[in-house]
Amino acid sequence: MKRRFILFLCLISMFSLLKAQQTEKLYLSGTGNDKTVNWDFFVTGGMNANKWTNIPVPSNWELQGFGKYNYGFDKDTLRGKEQGLYKYKFVVPAGWKNKKINIVFEGSMTDTEVKINGKLAGAVHQGSFYVFKYDISKLLKSGENLLEVKVSKHSDNKSVNEAERKADFWIFGGIFRPVYLEALPKVHIERVQIDAKADGLFEVNVLTTTGADKVAIQLYDKDGAAYGERIEAG
Known part of the structure; x- marks a missing residue:
């Protein structure tokens, strides 16, 4: 249960990092x-x-x-x-x-x-x-x-x-x-929805822009090591 919860948090962090790496900002105001x-x-x-x-x-x-x-x-x-x-x-x-x-x-x-x-x-x-x-x-x-x-x-x-x-x-x-x-990028992730269950399992829904052929997901543990197999959906 604890390990699943850690992986859940790592998945959230992974998508946050992906979003941050691909999105650039230019402030027009302060x-x-x-x-x-x-x-x-x-x-x-x-x-x-x-x-x-x-x-x-x-x-x-x-x-x-x-x-x-x-x-x-x-x-x-x-x-x-x-x-x-x-x-x-x-x-x-x-x-x-x-x-x-x-x-x-x-x-x-x-x-x-x-x-x-x-x-x-x-x-x-x-x-x-x-x-x-x-x-x-x-x-x-x-x-x-x-x-x-x-x-x-x-x-x-x-x-x-x-x-x-x-x-x-x-x-x-x-x-x-x-x-x-x-x-x-023209093709990017618009939004990630994670439906977490009480038993530690969760379902991920990824909304992408038109033109995305597939989405690849890789889980990482708290030390940054890949966990499980890479998942692809399209």
């Missing part, structure tokens, strides 16, 4: 409130509205002197429902040619529209506390690219507002978590 990157910014209402300036990303715009402060229990007529417009220019590494490239947002309050070089990256994302991403491979060009983001402080989705905008806390807007590009 990585936290103590390490930010300035983007061009325009807010449509409240403090310092209706003029282009800049703002550190990630952050909430109210804490940077923009928009309107509101509490979750304020009447709807008092609520600031401003939008924030962001612009940022970036260059994709030359080594990322022929790879799948996603733009990843770890958190944005709340409805978020993303454009790359003037074209929509996908449907508007709704909800502040969820990681979301778009495949922007076909929207990129060599040299400089333009990222434009429109963030609405209040959602067009009533259920999102009920869950996130009406509560016992201050209401904030903005890109408040990091934004980055991730590059992956």
